[in-house]
Amino acid sequence: MCTGKCAKFIGIALYPLCVVSVVANVILFFPGWQTEPVTMPGEQMTPEVLYLGGIIGGGILVLIPAIHIQATGREGCCNNRCGMFLSIIFAAIGVVGSLYGFVLSVVGMVKGPQCQYRPLKNLTDLVWGRPFNSELENFNEDNYLFNKDLWSTCKYPQDVVEFNIILFSIVLASTGISLILCTIQMLNGLFGCLCGTCRKDKE
Numbered sequence: 001m002c003t004g005k006c007a008k009f010i011g012i013a014l015y016p017l018c019v020v021s022v023v024a025n026v027i028l029f030f031p032g033w034q035t036e037p038v039t040m041p042g043e044q045m046t047p048e049v050l051y052l053g054g055i056i057g058g059g060i061l062v063l064i065p066a067i068h069i070q071a072t073g074r075e076g077c078c079n080n081r082c083g084m085f086l087s088i089i090f091a092a093i094g095v096v097g098s099l100y101g102f103v104l105s106v107v108g109m110v111k112g113p114q115c116q117y118r119p120l121k122n123l124t125d126l127v128w129g130r131p132f133n134s135e136l137e138n139f140n141e142d143n144y145l146f147n148k149d150l151w152s153t154c155k156y157p158q159d160v161v162e163f164n165i166i167l168f169s170i171v172l173a174s175t176g177i178s179l180i181l182c183t184i185q186m187l188n189g190l191f192g193c194l195c196g197t198c199r200k201d202k203e
Contacts, residue, residue, distance in 0.1 A: 003192030007087060008073020010185045014066035014094070017174045017181075018059050021101060024170040025054025031113060031164065032157025043128055046114040046164065053104030058175040061097020062182070065090035069185055072192075084192030091189060094182035101175035105168045112144055113164040115154035126155055 028049040029038050037044035065087075072087040112132030119127055131153050132144040144150040144161070151161040 003084060003188050003195070004073050006073070006188045007069050007084070007185060007192070010181050010188070011066050011068075011070025011073060013181055014062055014069070014178060017178045018063045018066065021054040021058030021062070021171050021174040021178070024167045024174070025049070025052060025059070028054070028164070028167050028171075031115075032160040033163075034157040037114070037157065044114060046108060046130075048104045048108030048111070048168075051104050053101035053108075053175070054171040057097045057099075057101030057104065058171060058178060059097075059101075061100070062094045062175075062178045065094035065097075065182065065185075069094075072189075081193050084189045088186050088189035088193065091182045091185040095179060095186070098175045098179035098182060101171055102179060105172035105175065109145065109165060109168045109172070113154060113160045115160045116156040117153050118155070 029045070031037050031046070041050055068090040069087050072083045112130050114128065114130055116126045116128055117131045118125070119129075119131075132150070144153075145165065154160050157163070
């Protein structure tokens with residue numbers, strides 16, 4: 001496959017990944033399908049959701065490179081060495097955006113969701129916090145991600161743990177694939193810049 005066709009394929013493949021990443025991040029604003037947390041984001045919203053890793057990182061910062069990368073693969077003024085050189089720069093922006101969304105997703109999953117739970121020192125009142133982060137040492141050495149019995153620690157929003165794990169996993173997967181594709185395009189752009197795009201000269 002010549003570098004021009006490869007760029008076109010990568011550009012097209014990035015579009016659905018952008019959409020998936022943005023949609024997953026938007027849904028994360030409504031943990032457990034509840035609307036109350038979004039009205040009090042500072043207290044009830046998981047911080048990594050507010051950093052917009054899926055919207056800015058996996059969405060905007062990947063969509064803009066995707067448009068140029070796809071244009072690089074089409075016949076015309078972009079399908080040349082200069083266009084390939086520019087695609088390297090745009091792909092690098094995509095790498096940064098994907099990495100941003102990827103890292104935030106990992107952190108969001110590791111620290112767990114913001115939810116209402118009963119602290120171990122106070123078994124009567126429910127408080128807002130991140131029980132799997134602030135009281136991690138109290139859960140022995142078990143990681144809540146692999147111990148479903150601990151998920152009931154979060155009382156509200158209902159099923160917020162599964163909700164966060166699933167959606168952060170979607171953002172993680174989409175940004176991870178975007179990261180790989182943008183990295184490949186950086187290499188593809190380098191080859192295209194040095195060797196040409198395999199475009200046939202028209203008489």
